[in-house]
Amino acid sequence: MVDEDKQTEISEQESNTSAETMNLNDNSEVNAQVVSASSPDEITGEENAATAAVDQGHPELAELTAQVESLKSQLEERTSQYIRIGADFENFRKRTQKEKEEIEQKIKRDTITELLPVVDNFERARSQIKPQTDAEMTIHKSYQSVYKQMVDTLKRLGVSAMRSEGSPFDPNFHEAVMREPTDEHPEGTVLEELVRGYFLGDRVLRHALVKVSAAPEPGETSEPNLTE
16 A cells, blocks of 8 residues: 555656646747847837937926037038138228229329320420520539439339330330331331330330331322323
């Protein structure tokens, strides 16, 4: 009887062990299903949801972030405006400087042009007046010194005289007021400078009035007189 009771107890223990093993296997399968169900996409979604929950739980942080973005945008806009204003000012400064220089040059040209007829009269007097006495020579020297002083002043201002006689006629520098037929010079040669021209720097201040050579006219052929 005792042996039968021990066998029965052993059989019950084996049955319990098998049942526990089956339960462990079942739990492992359930855990595996749970782990496999937690995919990366689902984890990311959970993190986003958590972040959104944090944001929703801290409205002050969201407001401060928006303010920072707004200030950054305003700073970029103000910086761009500052750069444009600086460029506009630099262009304005260069333009006004150029206009100022042009105005100064115009005033200078106009003033000197008004003085050139005085120089012309001095040159005419020097070429036409021939002093005969000592008194006349004294007067001649006195106004010639004034003429020399004026010419020196014009030179310091950048004025220089043209030398046109014997050079080819150039409408950029000369204005022809007379033509003289001649075979001694090529056609279009400046024979005489009637009114001297001047440069101011490298620009023409006044064109020279000149007499230009022309081709000689063919001689007239005389017809023989017919007598009756």
